[in-house]
Amino acid sequence: MADKLGVTVLIHTRNSAETLPRLLASIDWAAEIVIIDMHSTDGTAAIAEAAGALVVEIAPHPRVDDVRDAHLDEGTQDWVMVLDSDEYLPDDAKGEIARLIAPGVDHDVVAVPRYNWIGDHRLEGSGFYPDHQIRIFRRGTVRWPGGTHKLPQPISDAMVVRSLEPPNCLHIHHPNYRDLAHFIAKQAAYAAADSYEPPFDLTGYLLAAHRAYAQRLDSGKDGDLSVALATVMAWDQVMRALVHWDREGRTAPLPDIFSLPLIVERESPGWWTRLWRRLRRRR
Amino acid sequence: MTSRLTTVILSRDMDTLLRFCLIHLGVAAAAAGLPVHDVVIVDNASIRHLPAALDGAPPYRRLRLDAHTGFSAACNRGATQAPADFYLFLNNDVLLARDALSAMIAAMAADPGLGICGSRLMFPDGTIQHAGVLMAGPPGGPYHVGRRQPPRAVSVSRTDFQAVTGACALVRRETFEALGGFDETFTFGYEDVDLCLRARQAGWRVRCVQAPESLHFESMTPGRQALGAPTLGQFFQRWLGRYTIDG
Numbered sequence: 453m454a455d456k457l458g459v460t461v462l463i464h465t466r467n468s469a470e471t472l473p474r475l476l477a478s479i480d481w482a483a484e485i486v487i488i489d490m491h492s493t494d495g496t497a498a499i500a501e502a503a504g505a506l507v508v509e510i511a512p513h514p515r516v517d518d519v520r521d522a523h524l525d526e527g528t529q530d531w532v533m534v535l536d537s538d539e540y541l542p543d544d545a546k547g548e549i550a551r552l553i554a555p556g557v558d559h560d561v562v563a564v565p566r567y568n569w570i571g572d573h574r575l576e577g578s579g580f581y582p583d584h585q586i587r588i589f590r591r592g593t594v595r596w597p598g599g600t601h602k603l604p605q606p607i608s609d610a611m612v613v614r615s616l617e618p619p620n621c622l623h624i625h626h627p628n629y630r631d632l633a634h635f636i637a638k639q640a641a642y643a644a645a646d647s648y649e650p651p652f653d654l655t656g657y658l659l660a661a662h663r664a665y666a667q668r669l670d671s672g673k674d675g676d677l678s679v680a681l682a683t684v685m686a687w688d689q690v691m692r693a694l695v696h697w698d699r700e701g702r703t704a705p706l707p708d709i710f711s712l713p714l715i716v717e718r719e720s721p722g723w724w725t726r727l728w729r730r731l732r733r734r735r
Numbered sequence: 736m737t738s739r740l741t742t743v744i745l746s747r748d749m750d751t752l753l754r755f756c757l758i759h760l761g762v763a764a765a766a767a768g769l770p771v772h773d774v775v776i777v778d779n780a781s782i783r784h785l786p787a788a789l790d791g792a793p794p795y796r797r798l799r800l801d802a803h804t805g806f807s808a809a810c811n812r813g814a815t816q817a818p819a820d821f822y823l824f825l826n827n828d829v830l831l832a833r834d835a836l837s838a839m840i841a842a843m844a845a846d847p848g849l850g851i852c853g854s855r856l857m858f859p860d861g862t863i864q865h866a867g868v869l870m871a872g873p874p875g876g877p878y879h880v881g882r883r884q885p886p887r888a889v890s891v892s893r894t895d896f897q898a899v900t901g902a903c904a905l906v907r908r909e910t911f912e913a914l915g916g917f918d919e920t921f922t923f924g925y926e927d928v929d930l931c932l933r934a935r936q937a938g939w940r941v942r943c944v945q946a947p948e949s950l951h952f953e954s955m956t957p958g959r960q961a962l963g964a965p966t967l968g969q970f971f972q973r974w975l976g977r978y979t980i981d982g
Contacts (some may be wrong), residue, residue, distance in 0.1 A: 468900040542800060542801040543798045543799050543800060543812070544799075544800040544804065546799075546811075547802075548801070548802055567784070572786070574783070574784060601829060618791075619780070619782060620780055620801075620802055620803050621802055622801050623801045623802060705853055724768060
């Protein structure tokens with residue numbers, strides 16, 4: 453216990469037996485690990501308990517950030533670290549975190565960059581890197597807004613946020629997607645489970661779709677995969693629009709302009725058409 | 736139960752070089768009667784993360800460091816991953832000769848007082864990269880005997896030295912543990928000479944086997960050479976006046 457770090461690591465789980473052992477092995481330096489388990493049926497709780505973690509059983513909930521926010525007060529340590537069950541930390545995490553929480557540090561909240569993978573491709577751009585996450589903070593200084601994968605916020609402007617400067621620093625490791633199909637399925641699940649605030653604004657979603665495509669397209673760093681990711685993230689906005697429209701009773705007009713732009717190649721006009729256009733212009 | 740040998744290699748974004756290093760290590764280990772042994776690769780903050788396996792190379796354990804750390808700390812951390820009778824600290828730009836490891840292990844077996852055993856290393860042009868370290872005072876400090884000279888410039892019968900390079904060094908476990916491993920206050924450079932001098936202070940011998948010639952490209956990792964300069968001052972501060980000046 454003497455060489456453990458004064459951190460409570462909070463992890464929410466739902467049938468996480470496949471990835472949880474890797475995460476638990478990477479945080480064996482933490483003084484306290486609390487698993488918020490949503491009635492897993494695959495042995496997740498047993499794995500956590502065998503590693504010495506405290507398991508808090510709660511009812512399943514569709515939106516993970518609600519769960520995070522409701523259980524931020526679990527544990528007793530002065531510093532809190534929040535991790536997803538499919539994330540893990542590198543082998544030098546203990547030393548890096550010890551420096552971040554050392555007595556006398558002048559920050560309250562730490563934003564940690566995150567490595568994301570699709571299969572064996574670590575994303576270097578496409579809006580997926582450095583992907584800073586607020587995950588280390590003094591107890592009571594951060595809240596999570598409700599939803600899925602929403603960004604946590606310090607509770608007031610008085611909190612000092614330190615953002616780690618990549619690449620030569622601690623990262624969260626997130627081998628999150630097996631392949632593109634897995635990525636698409638997860639985005640669709642998040643869209644279906646998320647909460648939506650009225651009023652429904654179709655134009656806003658369409659603008660967001662175009663913006664997402666522009667922001668995610670980064671083929672200089674991620675090659676053709678970034679084209680695929682940008683397309684999925686643009687369609688994610690369209691899917692969200694449809695779910696939102698559905699949730700509001702399908703009463704808002706849904707005009708037939710509802711599509712992503714398509715560039716249609718046309719055959720060049722024949723000689724008769726060209727002559728006809730020229731004559732019309734003379735008139 | 737500990738294994739007979741653990742090899743520790745630091746790597747940073749030079750996977751192809753590492754792959755050939757490992758293939759040569761596998762051949763040398765098999766020739767030494769150790770076809771299966773622990774290999775720990777310390778991925779020292781590579782931009783492209785080290786893959787779980789490299790095509791055709793022996794299997795290894797990965798130790799991932801997100802924050803780039805010094806040679807000493809990374810080597811010590813690697814060694815603790817797999818305790819063994821002997822630790823081979825090997826640079827990723829060393830291609831071992833088939834019999835290099837056999838010769839080093841044989842030297843250790845023949846002399847229980849031998850704590851650290853290095854090996855002759857050659858540049859790709861056939862000149863000497865390392866055949867033992869000679870000790871000099873300021874401003875140059877320790878240097879490689881016969882460096883950039885043809886092979887015959889250093890006799891193969893000359894094996895006893897005050898220090899050898901850490902680019903390819905076999906260290907007895909008792910020696911390594913008694914000394915507390917490499918001194919982590921040295922970041923890059925002279926930590927190997929420091930370890931050898933401390934070993935000799937504690938009564939262990941240091942030797943360089945000269946017969947098999949392995950290949951060392953030297954300082955292939957980008958930015959490596961600039962890292963060593965500050966530690967020479969640190970080395971003199973600790974050791975000046977406390978070692979014999981070689982002739």
